[in-house]
Amino acid sequence: KKRLLLELKGKENVTRDGTKVNIYANIGSVDNIGAVLLNDAGGIGLFRSEFLYLENNDYPNEEQQFLAYKRVLESMAGKKVIIRTLDIGADKQVDYFHLKKEDNPAMGYRAIRICLTRPEIFKTQLRALYRASIYGNLGVMFPMITSVSELEKILAICEEVKAELREQGVTYSDTMELGIMIETPAAAIISDRLAPMVDFFSVGTNDLTQYTLACDRQNPDIEPFIDTHHEAILRLIEMSARNAHANGAWIGICGELAADTTLTETFLRMGIDELSVSPAFVLKVRDAVRNVDLRK
Ligand code: PEP
Ligand code: MG
Numbered sequence: 411k412k413r414l415l416l417e418l419k420g421k422e423n424v425t426r427d428g429t430k431v432n433i434y435a436n437i438g439s440v441d442n443i444g445a446v447l448l449n450d451a452g453g454i455g456l457f458r459s460e461f462l463y464l465e466n467n468d469y470p471n472e473e474q475q476f477l478a479y480k481r482v483l484e485s486m487a488g489k490k491v492i493i494r495t496l497d498i499g500a501d502k503q504v505d506y507f508h509l510k511k512e513d514n515p516a517m518g519y520r521a522i523r524i525c526l527t528r529p530e531i532f533k534t535q536l537r538a539l540y541r542a543s544i545y546g547n548l549g550v551m552f553p554m555i556t557s558v559s560e561l562e563k564i565l566a567i568c569e570e571v572k573a574e575l576r577e578q579g580v581t582y583s584d585t586m587e588l589g590i591m592i593e594t595p596a597a598a599i600i601s602d603r604l605a606p607m608v609d610f611f612s613v614g615t616n617d618l619t620q621y622t623l624a625c626d627r628q629n630p631d632i633e634p635f636i637d638t639h640h641e642a643i644l645r646l647i648e649m650s651a652r653n654a655h656a657n658g659a660w661i662g663i664c665g666e667l668a669a670d671t672t673l674t675e676t677f678l679r680m681g682i683d684e685l686s687v688s689p690a691f692v693l694k695v696r697d698a699v700r701n702v703d704l705r706k
Pocket of ligand 1: 665
């Protein structure tokens with residue numbers, strides 16, 4: 411089977427009836443880029459930028475971040491790279507942020523909530539991302555979105571950052587795509603309101619499952635209760651796909667469910683445009699896609 415999968419390198423992600431889909435890879439470190447290229451992923455669908463913060467003893471400065479993002483873009487040589495802004499808190503803790511201990515960290519002070527209350531951290535990351543954007547095909551996405559007003563605030567900060575860069579004569583790409591993670595039930599339910607504001611959605615099924623089924627993703631005792639194919643989750647994904655397309659946005663899935671090949675056909679029927687999986691699963695998903703026939 412392994413040898414057969416290797417034969418799929420260089421082949422298209424196309425169903426028997428000719429429907430194409432992007433298969434990208436998820437990574438959390440620059441060291442994983444080799445695996446992305448080796449497994450012939452079309453791009454990076456989720457780059458967890460936490461690595462920059464986790465491997466440092468203090469906040470990484472703009473220059474450090476810029477150089478790291480630039481390196482990622484250059485090694486991907488024009489292929490799409492979607493970098494997610496800082497998503498710490500809950501399961502991802504960094505000492506120097508001095509986050510308080512919480513009873514319910516998954517529902518607490520994390521991700522975009524930290525970025526919006528500490529805009530200096532957020533703006534430093536955004537400046538580095540915009541500056542790096544001219545070195546490749548960059549998309550930036552925001553985690554843990556629950557409301558229109560949050561997204562309005564984020565987009566206003568992006569405009570501020572761009573205006574500052576222009577004033578300083580620093581170049582950035584005008585075509586850089588902005589997107590949001592759909593990983594809370596709220597975001598999926600109001601996806602008709604959010605879609606007109608962004609270029610793309612990326613469904614984070616790990617958190618979407620946790621919040622929809624009220625099942626802690628880190629508690630092994632709960633695992634038997636987690637039905638990853640629960641109809642509620644599939645309906646939320648389908649609703650998000652419909653609302654994305656009705657508003658000219660594209661939609662991908664970057665949670666672990668994207669690699670579940672028993673759902674590949676279901677996702678393609680929903681019109682999902684991109685599946686982003688661990689590098690090791692790229693060819694397995696390509697194989698599944700090539701066996702689907704949507705005419706049936
Ligand atoms: C998700 O929630 O599905 C996701 C991709 O993000 P993370 O696993 O980093 O929370
Ligand atoms: Mg998540």
